[in-house]
Structures are given as structure tokens and as C-alpha cells.
């Protein structure tokens with residue numbers, strides 16, 4: 001048995017050196033101290049508890065909610081000569097019994113347990129007779145209702161410190177903002193634990209936000225510039241994944257969909273094919289990707305806006321794990337925000353919880369609408385100080401210029417005023433641009449003085465400016481009246497010329513620099 005962490009790293013994992021923070025974290029655990037580890041997906045969290053598990057006396061109990069992954073992880077450990085096992089609902093009673101015996105006899109170094117299993121039957125009582133030397137809590141953000149993946153069964157883990165006050169706990173997560181971190185420590189009863197934060201920066205990931213128009217067309221163009229390169233398209237709904245996959249297949253691409261509504265067999269088949277590069281593109285809901293270790297995913301597209309920055313960061317983090325350049329694209333339109341807001345409002349959650357979700361969504365919206373370096377926004381979300389623009393996001397490549405848009409704002413506002421504040425985006429743009437379609441004629445909107453006053457701007461320009469006006473509070477929107485635009489006191493000041501408006505200049509896709517041409 002090696003006595004030093006570097007020997008263990010070489011002997012069991014075949015690596016010559018630790019990544020940043022790993023050695024410090026291991027030293028901390030070896031000194032019997034509790035800690036919280038934040039490292040991005042693929043950052044190398046496992047070694048932080050696996051090496052102490054090898055070097056320390058006794059058994060390391062690993063709590064993980066990802067039943068599907070336990071088997072792989074345990075196989076990998078065994079393959080490296082480390083005695084390990086897992087306990088979850090996939091085992092028969094006999095198999096489980098056998099593993100409990102092994103644990104009792106001290107034949108295991110690591111035991112992975114799903115939290116619901118730990119607190120069912122008398123497993124928890126057995127822990128006392130197992131000579132446990134360390135608890136590792138993976139995906140520890142699941143314990144916090146401030147996190148984005150709260151699991152009630154994780155709450156019971158507060159029993160660990162109470163019953164085993166002298167056994168150190170190492171909590172790990174790839175995704176927790178400051179509030180969630182504090183809550184993790186509190187829930188686990190390890191408030192004084194040191195928190196280690198590895199850098200979340202993934203400079204090889206190109207970040208781009210693209211207007212959510214003609215998404216399929218944009219995707220096709222994008223993929224044809226990423227010939228045979230593996231990628232994932234994330235959609236909001238199961239139905240969405242099927243529609244997008246079908247249209248890509250019809251266009252001749254090797255694409256399949258993946259969502260939790262499919263049978264387990266079909267799902268693992270698709271996953272296998274993707275891992276083996278038999279399928280180029282997976283169109284999936286968020287059900288896809290947890291623990292998928294494919295290093296050569298070259299691009300990620302978000303077809304719809306994710307519900308929060310943590311999820312978004314985890315999902316784009318599945319690209320470029322080999323360190324080579326990878327492209328990520330987020331499609332964004334203001335309808336995506338509305339859909340997400342409606343989803344939150346419709347959930348049956350306590351009001352306070354809804355507020356958290358809305359606040360998180362709002363941060364996502366800020367990212368999508370940013371006119372400063374997007375990576376700065378992402379990293380500052382994870383409380384990482386950045387003192388330079390990244391040069392590898394669409395904002396850095398196309399710095400935004402602001403201009404006096406008071407007249408543009410007045411045109412839009414008077415369009416809203418003259419239609420009695422009853423029109424929504426599509427109709428307002430048609431009025432401004434003077435489109436004589438049936439709907440317009442039916443309402444007699446072609447006779448309005450505002451009809452056609454904005455014909456000099458393209459529809460997508462108007463859409464972008466109107467969104468900016470919404471975001472800066474110059475226009476209101478009534479979600480409960482078919483998203484009709486409303487005037488507010490600021491609108492009236494602008495209309496009367498008492499207040500000026502600045503907007504960020506629109507740059508057509510075709511004129512955006514470099515990487516954007518990919519889309």
C-alpha cells in the first residue's frame with residue numbers, strides 16, 4: 001500500500017502530477033478536516049476522495065444520487081486494483097447482503113451508496129460497525145433548496161455529523177453559487193470547513209449567443225461547418241428533441257434524440273452509439289449528459305434557454321473536455337424567458353422557492369443579453385475574479401456600440417399607444433415596417449399614422465431593439481394579455497421627449513466576425 005499521495009496517484013491512476021487544488025484538498029482530508037470542494041465537471045473531483053480513501057484506514061462511504069453511474073465508477077476503481085462496491089436499488093437482496101458483509105469485514109476501501117438506500121432499512125445502523133473513516137458527498141448541492149437540483153432525501157445527511165462527529169466529511173459539487181455553498185455547509189453541520197474552489201474557467205470553450213430565429217436553419221449551417229464533429233443539442237421538451245432530431249435526420253445528418261420518456265434500453269443504445277461516434281448528434285433534454293465521459297464533444301447548442309446559469313455551465317462543460325477548442329451556442333429570444341417564467345409560476349412550490357427560481361432565471365437572462373464579455377459574467381457568477389476580457393466570446397469579437405435611439409424608441413412607443421396597448425411583438429413590428437398582411441388590414445392598422453414609420457429597419461433589428469427597450473424598462477409587457485406591450489411612466493417621458501434612450505447597435509449575423517460565421 002503506497003504511503004504518499006503522489007505514489008497513489010501514479011500507482012492507481014497512472015498520473016504524474018496533481019491538478020490545481022487536488023493536492024491541497026487531499027492533505028486537508030488526510031488531516032481529518034471537513035471540506036467543501038467546488039470543481040467544474042471533468043475537473044477531477046473523484047481523486048480528491050479516492051486517494052484519501054486508499055491512504056486512510058477504514059472505509060470511505062461515498063454518497064451519490066447517480067445510481068446509473070455507480071456501477072461504472074466502481075468497475076473503474078476495481079480495474080485499478082482498489083476494492084470498491086456500491087449499494088443501490090439495482091442490486092438483489094442477496095447481492096446487497098454480501099456487500100454489507102464485505103464492508104463489515106473491512107474488505108472494502110470505498111462503498112458508494114445512494115442516499116435513499118442509506119436511510120432505508122437498517123443500513124444507517126450498520127454504518128457504526130463498519131469502521132468508517134471518511135464520508136464523501138458527491139453532488140452535494142442536492143442538499144440545498146437554494147441549489148438547482150434539490151433532493152429531499154439528501155436532507156437526511158445532516159445525521160452524519162451528529163452520529164459520527166469525528167469522521168471527516170468531504171462534500172463535492174460542480175455547481176453551487178455562494179448562497180448554495182453556505183447552505184451545503186450548514187445542512188451538513190460543517191460550517192467551519194474550508195471551501196476549495198478550483199477555477200471554473202474553460203478558455204477552450206467558445207461562447208456565443210445567437211438570436212433565436214430560424215433555429216433549424218442556423219443549426220444546419222452550423223453543423224455543416226462542423227462536419228462529423230460530435231455535438232449535443234439541448235431542447236426544453238421531449239417533443240422538441242424528437243422534432244429537431246427528425247428534421248436533422250431528414251437533412252442527412254446522423255442524429256438521434258434522447259429523453260427520459262424513452263425506455264432504458266433505447267436510451268443506453270443511443271448513448272453507446274454516441275460514445276462510439278456512430279451518431280454525430282444527440283438532440284436531448286437535460287436528461288442526457290450526467291456523467292457522460294466523452295472527451296471529444298466539439299460543440300453544444302442550447303436550442304432553448306436553460307433555467308439557470310449552473311445548469312447552463314454544466315451543459316456547455318460537456319464540450320471540449322480534451323482541452324481542444326469547442327463551440328457553444330445559446331439561442332435566445334424573449335419568448336424563451338416567458339416560457340420559463342410560466343413554467344416556474346405553474347409549479348406547485350412555495351412562493352419563496354419560486355422567487356429563487358425567478359432570480360436564477362434572471363441571471364441566465366443577463367448572460368444571454370450581455371453586452372460585456374460573456375465569460376466574465378459566467379465566472380463572476382461562480383465568484384471568480386476576472387480582470388480581462390476573454391477574446392473567445394461573441395461580445396469580445398463584436399464589441400457593442402451604443403447609440404442614441406430615442407427616435408427608434410418613440411416610434412415603437414407610439415405604435416403601442418395608437419393600438420391601445422393591445423399588440424404584441426409580431427404585430428407591432430408589422431405595423432412599424434408597414435406590412436400589409438391580413439391581420440393588419442382586418443384591424444385597420446394600415447391607417448395608423450405610425451404605419452410604416454420604421455420601414456428603414458429590418459424585422460430582426462426591430463425585434464432586438466424592442467427587447468432592449470423591454471429590458472431597460474422603457475416598455476412593459478402584460479404576460480396575462482397575450483404578451484401585449486404596455487406603456488409605463490418612463491415610456492410617457494420618452495414619448496414626450498423628456499427623456500432620451502440609448503441602445504446597443506444591432507449587428508446582423510452576416511456581419512458578425514469570425515466564429516459567428518459558423519452559425
Ligand code: ADP
Nearest residue numbers: 015017018019039040041042043044045046047
Ligand atoms: P469530475 O468528477 O470532477 O467531473 P473526474 O473525477 O471524473 O471529474 O475526473 C475527470 C477526468 O480527469 C478523469 O478521466 C480523471 O481520471 C482525470 N483526472 C483527474 N485528476 C487527474 C490528474 N491529476 N491528472 C490527469 N488526469 C486527471
Ligand code: ZN
Nearest residue numbers: 373390393396
Ligand atoms: Zn469574452
